[in-house]
Amino acid sequence: MGSGRGNAARRPASLASLDLNLLVFLRELLRERNVTRAAERVGVSQPTASAALARLRRHFGDELLVRSRGSFVLSPLAAQLAPQVEPVCASLERLFSTSAEFRPAESDREFTLLMADYVLVTLGEQLSREMFKTAPGIRLHAKVLQKLPADIPEALRLIDGIVSVGKAELHAPGIHSVELFRDRWVCIVDRDNPVSERLELADLERMPWVVPHHPDGGYPPSSPLGPLMARLATHPRVAVRVDSYRATPYFVAGTDRIAIMQHRLARQFRGRADLRVLECPGDPPPIVEKLWWHEERETDEGHRWLRGVVERAARPLDHRNALAARTRHAASA
Structure with a gap:
């Protein structure tokens, strides 16, 4: 023995x-x-x-x-x-920072959010301003999301939230969400690309693509672009795969390639005369970005404060608020 x-x-x-x-x-x-x-x-x-x-x-x-x-x-x-x-x-x-009362102005707690680089570009500055305005000592760890964690519930027990579109993996028991903002898909091509200003599905089928975060085996039906891909007669011919939405236009400029990207991100490149932003054919579904968190955090005062800050930061991007504002203006005119 x-x-x-x-x-x-x-x-x-x-x-x-x-x-x-x-x-x-x-x-x-x-x-x-x-x-x-x-x-x-x-x-x-x-x-x-x-x-x-x-x-x-x-x-x-x-x-x-x-x-x-x-x-x-x-x-x-x-x-x-x-x-x-x-x-x-x-x-x-x-x-060890948990207390009966969360005081944002006095706290130095660190929060961790996982989001794609597109969301960082779209939401990051306003989120930083909102946090600093009410809680200058609070720390934020903004981690860049390249693909969703394998175990969503376990990951959300360890971090404070994920900002993502509503992929099937996120619809798990115990996971809550709130809509932050919406966007739409557009196409980006080089200025000298001979393609028409009005793209057709046939253009997407014949042109080489630059694709961010391209999954092995192509796009599953549950992906944000799944419905559009299903309408194509052939799979996209991928010329460049890049793990960044933000980097996509750099691999389109000076080539015959095309990329599909978020309109809010494409606007960041409107100062470049060598690129064109075109409407995406095929009526792709809207992009609906949400904040996702685990139900175990519902009663955490600090986490409730964080959710409020993220929602306020996204408010200027919320299409519903913009639509309501336009409606009020039209009614008063």
């Missing part, structure tokens, strides 16, 4: 035996990949930081930071730890 001591050594360390200060230092160490900068971020001396690194190395049985060509890189184990440490620290910060 093996000794009990050997089995005990392989058991996970109990929370009571862990120094949570090491977790904070580990997060900064993995972010900065430098002991000195990590020490500055945490606010400890160099000897204290070196001692913390030594303790972490003993705990994991791994170097964590490895010198390479005059700098440090993460070891394979450290690279695995990096994405795990961030949500753990965020959860702990939320846990």
Whole structure:
């Protein structure tokens, strides 16, 4: 029979035996990949930081930071730890910052939102202004969404929200949402592209495409452009795949390619004389961007405040408000 001591050594360390200060230092160490900068971020001396690194190395049985060509890189184990440490620290910060009353003006809580770069361009500045106006000490981690997490409910337990169109994966039990704003699809081509100002579906079928976030195997019916793709006689001929909506026009300029993108984003390039923005044929469905969160956060005063801030930031973009304003103006005329 093996000794009990050997089995005990392989058991996970109990929370009571862990120094949570090491977790904070580990997060900064993995972010900065430098002991000195990590020490500055945490606010400890160099000897204290070196001692913390030594303790972490003993705990994991791994170097964590490895010198390479005059700098440090993460070891394979450290690279695995990096994405795990961030949500753990965020959860702990939320846990210990919880109080009976949330005071935005006095809080330094950090919120994490996941959104596509298109949403960042469209909503980011106004969101930043709204947050700073009422809570200058609040911190925001705006993470760029390239594809939805595999487990939506679990992901939304670890972060504060996702801004996305209503994909099927998001319609899961316990997930709530509120509409923020709407947009429409347009096409973008080079100025010298001979295509007509009035595009037809046949143009989409014959022209090479620049496609952001193109999934393997093409667009599923549940994707925002799924209904339009279903109307094409052939699959799009993809010339460029790029993991950014914002970068799409750069791969259209000077070529015979075409891209379909959001109108609000396309307007950011209206100062470029070498590009044309055209109406999209095929009557594609509107883009409806929503904020999604887990029901466990419903009673969290801080999270309720955040949702209100995001909604206020999106209000100038809300087509319903714009329509109501036009209706009021017409009625008073």
